Amino acid sequence: MRKGLASSGRNNGVQLMPIVYSANYTPNPWDGPYCISPIDKSPYSPDLNPIEQLWDYMKDWIGDRYLVAQDRKLSYDQPHEAVRAAWDAILTSILDKQIDLMQARCKAVIDAQGGQPPY
Structure with missing residues (x-):
C-alpha cells in the first residue's frame, strides 16, 4: 500500500x-x-472535563425517573425524551458546583502527576 x-x-x-x-x-x-x-499522556482527562460529571448526573436522573419506573425498558421514542428531560433538569447550582470544583480537580490531577486522582 x-x-x-x-x-x-x-x-x-x-x-x-x-x-x-x-x-x-x-x-x-x-x-x-x-x-x-x-508526551506519553492521554490528552483526555475525564477528571478535568466538567461535562463528564453532568453525564453521570443525567445517567442517574434517567435511571431514577425512567428506568426504575418502567422496569428498565424504554420504548423507541423514550430515550430521546429521557435525555432531553435530564438535560433540562440540570440546575444552575449543579453547574456552579462543577465550576467551583475545577481548581481542586486541577490540583488533584497535578498532584497525581497526570494519573488518577485519589477521589
Missing part, C-alpha cells in the same frame, strides 16, 4: 513527507526524521 501511494504521489508531482506507519497502518507524523517526541 505504501509503495502504491508513493508512486502515485510521485507520478502526480506530489512531494511526499516520510511517514512511519503503525501496526494498524495509521500514519504517525511524529515518528521519522523530525524526531518529535510527544
